Amino acid sequence: MRYAMAVDTKKCVGCADCVVACQTENQVPIGYCRDWIVENTAGTYPKLELEIRSERCNHCNNSPCVRCCPTGASHYADGGIVLVTEDKCIGCGACIASCPYDARYPHPDGHVDKCTFCMHRVKNGQKPACVEVCPTHCMYFGDLDDPNSEVSLVLKNRKYKRLIPEAGTDPQLYFLI
C-alpha cells in the first residue's frame, strides 16, 4: 500500500477551503497551518501563466525528516505516511530543518506537527478533510499500489510533476499539469 495525493493545478482556484478544512478537522492551533496555497506566476506581461497549487507534506518515500530524527518520533506508518509520535518528539528541530518543503512546524505544545493525510479519517474509509471539502474536486487521494484507485487512474491519464524531485526525497504529492 502506498498512499498518495494528486492535485489538479488546472482545476484548483486557490480558494483555501482545504486549508480551513484541515485547520478545523485537525484542530491546528490558531496561526498555524499544515497545508497552504501557492500561486506561481511565470512569464512576462501580458503573456503570464498562473499555476495554483494546494501544498502540504509530500509524505516522501525517502524522507529526510525520518532519517534525521534522533528519537524515532518521525516514522513511516502504514501506506508510507510520515507521522510524528508526539510523546517521543523532543522538539529538537532537526526534521524541520531537513524538510525541503518546509512542511513541518513546532506545535505550541512543543512537539513537531505536520500533515497526517488525515489518517484517522482514511482508516475509516473516508477521504482526507482537504480532499473531501474541495469545491472544484481538484484533489485525488488513494493507494498507488491499487491500479484502480482514484489517484492511480488520474496519474495514468494526465501529465504531472512533483516538487523539488532533485532533493532526492521521492515525494508522493503529484501536481497534474
Add this chain to the structure above:
Amino acid sequence: MNEELITSGRLNYKIDPQLHIWGWEIPTYLFLGGLAAGILFFAAFYYLRGKEKEMTAAIKIAPMLTPIMLGIGLFVLFLDLHHKPFFWRLYTTINLESPMSWGAWTLMVITPVSILWSASYLKDVFPGWDWKFKLLNNLEAWAIKSRITLAWIMIFFSIILGVYTGILLSAFNARPLWNTSILGALFLVSGMSAGAATIMMMSKNHFERSLFNRIDLVLIGIELFLVIHMFMGFLASSQVQIESAQLFLGGPFTLPFWTIAVFTGMILPGLLEFLEMRGRRIPAYIPGLLILAGNITLRFIIVYAGQASRYLY
C-alpha cells in the same frame, strides 16, 4: 518572471517567512563541543606520546575546562528543545542515520570521560585538594590507573564529536549551504584550532607554547584550504548551491564572514603566530582570543546562513 507566493497566508512560527528553527543555542553548542573536542584530542594524543611532564597545560590543565564546556553545551542544547520533558527519549533510541543521535550518544560517553580525566589530575594541579569521600578517592585511583584507556576513548570520541558538529548540519540536503561534507572536516579542524589556541593561552612553558603555536598555524592553513574548497565546490555545483554561496559572495553574510570569521579569525592570528614563530614576541592571548572569536562567529554565520539558503521553490 517566476514568482511563487503563498496566498493562503502561512506564518508558521519559526518557519515563515524564513526558516529560523535554530537560534543562538546550536552555534554556541557547536563552538563549545568543537573546542572541547580539540582540547581532549590534544590531551590524549600527547599523553599517549609520553609528554605528561613537559606538557602540563595540554594534558592536565586545559582538559579541566572541558567538563564545564560540555556541561554548558549540553545545557544550551536542552534549552533549544521545544519539547523539553521528553529529552530522555534521545537515550532510548539509536538511529544510525541521525547525526543528532550520534551526537547525543557521543556526549554521553565523552562527558564522563572528560570528568574522570580531569579528576585524575586534580591533585597534581591543586595539591591541597581533598576528595573527602572514600568512594571518590577510589574512583580517582581507578581513573589514574586507567589513563591509557581513557586517552584512547578520548582520541576516538573527540574526533567523532568534532566531525559531528559539522555533519549535524551537512546531513540536511534541504539547506544547500549546509549540504557539503567539507563542513565536517572544517568544523573538526576549526575546533582543534580553538583547542590548540586555548592550550597555548594557558601554557606557562615555552616549549609547549611554541609547539601549539606551530600546530595552530598548520590547522589555520588547513582551515583556509577547506574554506576555499567549500566555495569551489558550491560554485561548481547545482543552482541551489551556487545561490547559497552567493550569501557569502555579495549577499547579507559577506561582510561578517570574510572579515570576522576568515580575516580576524584565521588569517590575522595565523600571521601573528607566524611572526611569533619567527622570533617576534607576541602575547599568546592575542592570536588565541582572535581564534576563539572567529571560531564562534564562523558557527553562528554557518548556522544562520544555512537556514536562509533553500531550494528554488
